[in-house]
Amino acid sequence: MxxxxxxxxxxxxxxxxxxxxxxxxxxxxxxxxxxxxxxxxxxxxxxxxxxxxxxxxxxxxxxxxxxxxxxxxxxxxxxxxxxxxxxxxxxxxxxxxxxxxxxxxxxVPVEDRLGILIGYSIGSLVFFAVVRHLYNYIQLKQHAQQLRIASQQAELNYLKSQTNPHFLFNTLNNIYSLARDKSDLAPESILRLSKMLRYMLYETSEPYIAVEKDLKIIDDYIALEKLRYDDSLRINFNHDLEDAKQSLPPLLLIPLVENAFKHGASETRENPFVDIHLTIKNRQLFFVVKNSTGEPAGEGNFSPQIGLSNLRRQLELLYSDYQLDVKKGDYVFTATLKINLASHV
Structure with a gap:
């Protein structure tokens, strides 16, 4: 040091x-x-x-x-x-x-020459002291900025380390249900889970990935969830992308999808549904996830799950212009996410 x-x-x-x-x-x-x-x-x-x-x-x-x-x-x-x-x-x-x-x-007399040199010395010392102070101040701010960035990155990594096991834990619960019922779909569900694990291990280490890759993992997750339900569950997943190659932080959208199944469709006895729509145009992301619930708006209290809480904190660290709204209506829960992708911090 x-x-x-x-x-x-x-x-x-x-x-x-x-x-x-x-x-x-x-x-x-x-x-x-x-x-x-x-x-x-x-x-x-x-x-x-x-x-x-x-x-x-x-x-x-x-x-x-x-x-x-x-x-x-x-x-x-x-x-x-x-x-x-x-x-x-x-x-x-x-x-x-x-x-x-x-x-x-x-x-010039000696005393006058001495006065001139003293003035020269004072001016020189002030110059050195002021520039040195400004330099140290700038260095201190840069160091503080580096520490802030390092701290935020560490927190992001921590949030990801929480989200991934939580996501996998819920997925394993689904497979356990199939295995307990001795369903013939259990092997297929394990195969899909292995694909998701491979994605998490080798694709999500980068800060950004192409949005099409995240959509693929959402497709795999939806397919895995479908194995648990009969034809009564209605699922609609559509997207409108201006550029499927544009970058997005990995697994940023999956918590909203996971929440729709875990705390929505699975608790709905009649006409369960999940509607998912994603639009990205002009660097503006609009993501809406709507799912059925088992109770009207006036009953029960909504408490944010760990996936949604982590998502909200990740958004705070990643973007300066975003909006995440969750709304509980009559037998319907809606999560709406808007991000200006150009506002990345």
Missing amino acids: KIRSRIRRYELYRWLIPLFLLLNILQDLVEGAGDFPLRVVNETWLAFFVSVVSYRLLEHTLPKLGWKNALYSFFILLAYVLAYSIGLLLWRYLGITLHIFTPLGKP
Whole structure:
């Protein structure tokens, strides 16, 4: 963690110092000062000293200071004040002695020169401190965003891990009913279940799949449910797709279908039915599942099942523009799902 933080600091100053130097050079250009090549060398010489001192102050010294060692902190900060004033003046004289720094313009008294250099130091320190603060703020926001995305992905995976076993548990119950009745349809139901298991193991690991694949698993599930009922159950499943290859999160629609059979048709004694309609046009998904119930609207209380609860939470994590409505009427239950597929988060 410390190494990563150090690398980020180096990356910051690797472009911040050249930017600081460039701004000073541009200022000389705007002011129309003469001897431009010499001024570039002078600015580079001063920028080197100020950059090193600012880096040491902002990255190494300030983080270690505190009120517990107030006296020590005071003397350390005083040392930096001297470095930014007298130290910079001595650095300038050193450059002149080494014939690196070239004095330009009229001679200025030492006290005036010191004042000019102090102003230069303060401006430089403010520049470094402000840019560093903004950089750290942006990095912190990006890190928080990455953590949020990772947390949401973990929750999505958890919801899927809940939905799949729940879905399979209900399917196994159906097969158990057939096996208990020694039905000849039990082998066919096991075969269909194996196809669904293969789909869940090898197809649903991706964040998106073609919608036609999810429709195929819905078809298999409906066929499996039909094995439990006689001809009295009426099932209508139709869809109108603008593009069957467009992407959709896997198993997003199956909870509504499962709910229609598990808590609807199976509890209806007379004229059970399930109507399913899916439309996707212009990136707008419209999914309606209507099923019979065993009681009128005024009787019983509707409590969301785990499949519907998980579906609602997945929608919150996946899309910003969606609507899931469930309505219990007289012997009829209707679930309506609308999603703007372009609103994926």
